[in-house]
Amino acid sequence: MEDIMLPVVILGILFIGFPWVIFHYITKWKTAASLTTADENLLDELHDLARRLDDRMGTIERIVQDENPNWRQLGSDAVETALEDRSDRILEASRSNRPFRRD
């Protein structure tokens, strides 16, 4: 019984199991890779556009940063408006020898 079963199992794996696995992955791969040339070009263009916009944003942020180092707080806080107020408070703080607290 053992002598018959072993070749049958091996042949089964070799001629049914292997092709099954291979064709399973081939069909899976074919359904997954459904990207057309147009899609590909679109994706390429969008990727490139995102990269360029990212660069431009970086440049603008650097310019604004140069202009005013704490522009993020200014932008997010509506109460803090003028730049002169801020420097006055820094002056005041240095005069009264207290550390300047930005809040």
Added chain:
Amino acid sequence: MSSPRTKFYLDKHNAKWSGVCAGIADYTGLDVTVIRIGFVLSLFIMGPMAFLIYFLISWMAPRKPIELYEHDPAQKKFWQGVRRSPHRVARDVRSRFRDIDRRLADVETYVTSSNSSLAQEIEQLR
């Protein structure tokens, strides 16, 4: 079958023999050495079958066109990501656009609010 950049090619530039392993490495983004070691291991497991598959691939797959060789490693990585999962790459590009949008909104808020503060100062000076 599919678009030129997501196809499988033989990579003749980095080939040791006929470029199948280098092609797989270029396609998936895995290291060439790992693929080659895997091929040698598969020789032990499958024996002549591995050679048969190798020659079948090298016979069937086209060689990579010269214009598709990417010199920029970031670009190469991007296309490997596209081959693995176009959906994830599309989501990634979208998230980058959202990031740019958010940063632009920050700058816009700053510019508009600082302009209004400037206008206030001018009003005070009058």
